[in-house]
Amino acid sequence: MMIWVILMMMTALAVMAVLWPLSRAVAVAGQTDPNTQFYRDQIAEIDRDRERGTLLPEEAEAAKAEAARRLLRASGLKEGEAFAVGEPALRRRRAVSTLALSVLPIVALAIYGAYGSPHLLSEPPGAQLRQGAGNGAGNLDLGTAVAQIEAHLAKQPQDGRGWDVVAPVYLRMGRTEDAVKAYESALRYLGRDATRLANYGEALVISRDGMVTAEAQAAFQEALAIDNSSAKARLYLARAAEQDGQMAKAKAEYQAILSASPPDAPWRSFVQDQIARIDGNQGGPIQEVGERPDANAIAGMVQGLANRLDAQGGSPDEWARLMRSYVVLGQRDKAVAATKRAREALAQDAAGLRTIDAMAQDLKLTESSP
Amino acid sequence: MTRKIRTRKTRRLTLIAVAGCVLAVALGLVLYAMNDTIVFFNSPADVQAKNVAPGTRFRLGGLVKEGSVRRGDKQHVEFEVMDAQSSIHVQYQGLLPDLFREGQGIVAEGRLEASGLFRADTVLAKHDENYMPREVADALKRQGHWQGETHPPQQAQQN
């Protein structure tokens, strides 16, 4: 509502700017005529020039006569111009006032109505919308924004920047497979630079629920080949070593990262935790690298993995990871159910069944146990 | 009085004559330069279709063929410029523009040799995030090869 008052006040001020000179008396007519003034100045200058000796007396006389002639002509013109006064002038002024009062608001409102966004006036301002997009409450808006970008990309799939923008959003929304595809497109159209490759690898890792696959490893290695200072790529490669069971190598990598990174790097404490963890129990749940997602995000990822495995099936390792994730999250009943589904899905795969059994044993998830 | 009018007239005539001379010289220079210094733009398909004579200076535009870029020492570069129909082998020595890369559009200026090799002395890539020099984009559009970039390109460059 406030904004409408402001807009009305602006309009009123604009109208005033037109009406104010109309309301003034004809005092303005008293202005000295610059034309005659100019020739007077010129004559004065000729006199000065003669005194200084830059003009010969006879030249000065001729110039002065010429200027004086022009001065006469100019003042003659001025006398001929009587300023309009009286009834017609009043009518004209009234017409102009009406014009200002009507045309100004109409033009301004019509143009603003046609090209502006007045509906936004009553809504919360843009800054709030933007903040909302970041957290859970803004998911709806984020969804529409993503839909818009998707519609744009459907028309112009070769717009690499669009893919680059949408990929991290997908990741945040838990659409990890889409994020991977988006990064692939961005890499194709914008080129393979280190940051993008590292982000791509990270998306791959998250989409495999934390597993640094060979594909992701290749991406990180390529990123490092371009820019060996990419902390993200090095962290994930360290983690890959850890996942491969090469604890010593992983630890060395982590320490190398630590020594290479500036004292205020945001990942320092995380890397120190990792080293401490390797030094300590050499086990425990592996956490996400980088910005550690909160419990909700983990739950979402686990749910994503479960959905995928239910729909498309998966490797024994992936099933095992799902079981383990449920246990970590404290959802033993779900873990038991997952074990059961895994056994059904891998019925043909003897080796796979053994993996599942081993994991179930590890986690004490045997069906016989209560 | 008549003398004054006559001087006014003769002076005006001199002025017009001098102006005419200068303008004639300018026109002559322009016509001469038009014959001599103007460079045509061709895509690889145009080069074949028009049978461009070897030794003619022209601008060659198209996409850098994927996997065709070979670098020698002393910054010798060889690559192929292609369009939908054909491709031409290009040799160049010097620094390539920032936006030169495989699969992107470029314009090379130079001469065609009898062997069919194009020896370029300038390689341009448009400073524009779409990586597409306009002649190349137009040529490819003519061939129905490229649909990208429908939003008006930004020319904030220098103005």
Add this chain to the structure above:
Amino acid sequence: MLVEAGHFALALALGLSLIQFVVPLWGARANDPVLMSVAPTTALAVLACVGFAFLTLTYAYISSDFSVLNVVENSHSAKPLIYKISGVWGNHEGSMLLWVLILCLFGGVVALAKNTVPMRLQANTLAVQAAITVAFLLFILMTSNPFRRLVPAAAEGQDLNPLLQDPGLAIHPPLLYVGYVGFSISFAFACAALIDGRIDAVWARIVRPWTLAAWCFLTLGIAMGSYWAYYELGWGGWWFWDPVENASLMPWLAGTALVHSTVVMEKRDALKVWTILLAILTFSLSLLGTFLVRSGVLTSVHSFAVDPERGTFILGILVIFIGGSLALFAWRAPLLQQGGLFAPISREGALVVNNLFLASACATVFIGTLYPLALEVLTGDKISVGAPFFNATFLPLIVPLLLLLPLGQTLAWKRGNLLGTVQRLYAVFGASILVVLAVLAFTYGGPVLAPFGIGLGVYLVLGSFNEIVTRSWTRGKPLSVAWIKARGLPRSTWGTVFAHAGVGLVVLGISATAWDVESLGTMKPGDRIGAGPYQLRLERIVPRQEANYREDAALFRVDRNGRELGTVESMKRLYVTRGMPTTEAGILTFGLSQVYVSLGEMQPNGSVGVRLYYKPLVLLIWLGAVVMAFGGALSLTDRRLRIAAPARNRAAPPIAPVPAE
């Protein structure tokens, strides 16, 4: 909310401009001072509205309000503050808003010049000015609206084109626009004079400072843009005869002619009709430049046809204003009074020759810029008209002009004595020829034409200052007397001398490019490369990560004959958001010369392509332009140019009789 208020202010400015267009014209016709006095107040109100709109857009950029489409497309929250601000005009929509803001700013200054400009002239001028404002406000609101909103707001912006993230580009467009748009005032004054059917010396006296100010800014703007291209594009070139550059060169040439013809008109009351025509043509060329750059017609005739909205709109504006003003000229110019007489050999005659050559040179640039576009539209053939064309047409027209320049500057008004003038320049001729011979001998076997260029530059500089010497120094008198006399010369004389000497410096700088040395190489850390007397050693290549880009910086150590002179760094940058690579040239300045190094591609084996230039005296090119603009500014501060301000009675020392100036 603020953004919407800014948008509304723009709509309001449109309404106000309409009134500012209609009412003063009506008032001037009916000779009603009250109606005419509406012009200044509305002009100020329009300025307030457009200024407010511009501020709100700037605020949206600074606060990274990604609910504004324009901000999303051209900004990024991680961008440094200065580029957030310069991003406002680093794009089409914002730069058009800046264009209109400057237009209104000039209108506001005319509105405030109440006591110096005759009322009718002021009313008519502001009305013409308002017509231009209306056209461009409509253009902005309908086709290039910077206030379009994005619902819902984007999470992050797409960043400004990295090439534009540069301090040079932050100030280049405003300078250039002040130049372009400044000529709109000359145009508006010319149209006002035609509408009124009256033109006299006071007109020239009023118009001249405006034209001169616009010319100074345009000169600086072009120089700035040229220097930017030199160090940012990484090619070591400073002028490319690119259509975008030509678009600013054409108004500059016409504006230079205009600055000179207004002198004739002010001093001698001659060349009136031509001056009016030139004022119209100069602004028309500014409009044409805006059209070429803003419609996308240069980027692609094709894209112009596909997205015709903007292009056709500006084309419409172009046709209406150029066609309209020329029609007005054809209709009213015969009514104007004949000007004064002068002999062909006189200062006026020399200035006519100046105008003639500048206009012809401008015409060749015009043809070279537009011919390819016309040909493409007509036959579909694509040609490129580049440096060879302009070297073959532009230079032969400019060189005679430069040769005549010191002569014209020395000639007397009304009736000159050619022989006497030449005699006064004997020393200058002699010195210049000596310089040519010395340079030829010194650089034997090098470029042949360049020494003559150097000679021409020296001739221009000396020829300009010769005026001061001959007017203040007499044989046998001590130098201190000459100095006092020289200081007593009017500032407009000094301005002329500096501006012309600036031209000479530019010629020197350009001629010296013939001695540029270029070397290419692929280098690993520890390798050496040389150019001219300088040797560079690649020390190391360091990767770096900044807020919005990543770069590989190569550090070079520079020495000359084994003596170490310092280090220079050249960078290969990648702007992450746009995925766009750029090269940052490393430049080390020694006096007026520079060593310029730029990086090529990083090779997989750790080596890097390097292009190295030694550019002797290259800084003179831009320094000369700055000196030219300084001369213009000096001339502006001369009291005699300020309108109706009573001339100061300075106790001037007696001066030997010289031609009236």
